[in-house]
Amino acid sequence: MLEDVIITQLLQTPEQKWTGPKLAALAGVSRNAIWKAIENLRQKGYTIDSSPQSGYRLTQLPTQIEAHYLKYLLNDLPLTVHTYPSIDSTNNEAKRLATDQTHDLLLIASQQTAGRGRLGRDFQSDLTHGLYVSLKLTPNISDMTQLPFYTLLTAAAVTETLQPYLEDKLSIKWINDLFYHQRKVAGILCESIVNMEAQTADAVVLGCGLNLAGDFSHSTHQEVAGTLFGETLPDSLNQNQLLAQIIHKIYDYHHHLLDKGYLETYRHHLLGLNQTVHYQINQHQDQGTIRGISNDGELLIEKRNGTIEKIFNERIHFGSEQFAK
Template identity: 30%
Template structure:
């Protein structure tokens, strides 16, 4: 199987690396492992239709074409868990400590967001055609647009400036290791690894559902990717159903 990050295509400016990668995959011009890196992204997208704002030339804006055909469609979250863990490995190498994955797939340093992941799956019935994995990581940016919640970059954490293209290729290596583990070890291991780095796991937090705010303890995430919590009873929440109150 091809290696994640090969071929590696640099784009000067694009609306969305995910859009570009999706089009290339549909046209048969990109297969498993292909990576598309943008120096500037004008209409980046995040989870639940949110906009991903980032400064040109300063960050990692990367989309990958993956074909996890061996994984059952019902196990989609395991791919997300593996990708999140790979991003965690990459950031932790430089930030050293206080790195975590905030459910479902934001990359956090302490209580600040260093990056995010957007996976768009293309399915035909029960067959997984391919997945477009979009990753945005704040590398050298130090000034962020208003309305961006608690952002942080690797430069702010370490005081150093990094070469973004080389860093993106290193990120691909980290992702490859977690991707290999996804298919070589029991699936439970990938889920356990994800839960071991889950933000606020075992801690009491405030969650908001609709207009109600309540306290609960984060237990972990299950095989379906639902957040599991406990207070007066055990609860589970789907993506977009609750948000963390900070």
């Protein structure tokens, strides 16, 4: 695409100015096509200085998600990037696209109309500054029992990437929620596309919804929901760079899945360590004290009789209210 060619050249040579004829020759198009593409890029948030004598130079990047810049930042990965202003669910769309696209996919939306979390629960996806992302990969597993590791590694990758942007510690509520200042600020939903006949997973879809900034005061989730950056985004935050860092970290863990390096981050940020909690598992209410994470990613719960129960069940649910104070 012409705009991709222009952005690549301007980003790779930030101090160089490119004339219209030079860009036209490089792309094999007319000077008028270059002018139109430059104007389109300006509408997408790029500041591009120009003069008739010296040409074009990129002086400021878009801070909101912009497909051309994001693709440039991720050009070392085997990804096709799709962006949407609004969609029902990025996970749903990833699964729809996966039926005839076997390569890796990254889908990003600013709003979801049918966002959901684990166990089919609603996930509010219309925050002023929300970021809703799904990454479709071919699982790097030797058997189906290893699929849940993708939820752990996604939570660890997102936490590890976000932490330097924040003043205080980010926490992971087992197994798939992130908390900041005792409020839920992100949710993760990992789903698989299974070949039932072969009993193999053809793809895994890693979904993540980030509450970057906005107001939950009129939300039905106001008692537990929060944002990472308050009501407004910091001027210094570039969402493209943030997301590219997250995706690169996920790929790093994905390629070394069975090394389980992500468990160190997960343990360090585990919410509720040594806290007595109530939870529901297979419709049964229970309680215990969180003691940590096993080397296989299981949650360790100490029961009243002193025994340790290892939990690694997708049907378990911890109410967020007991962590939101």
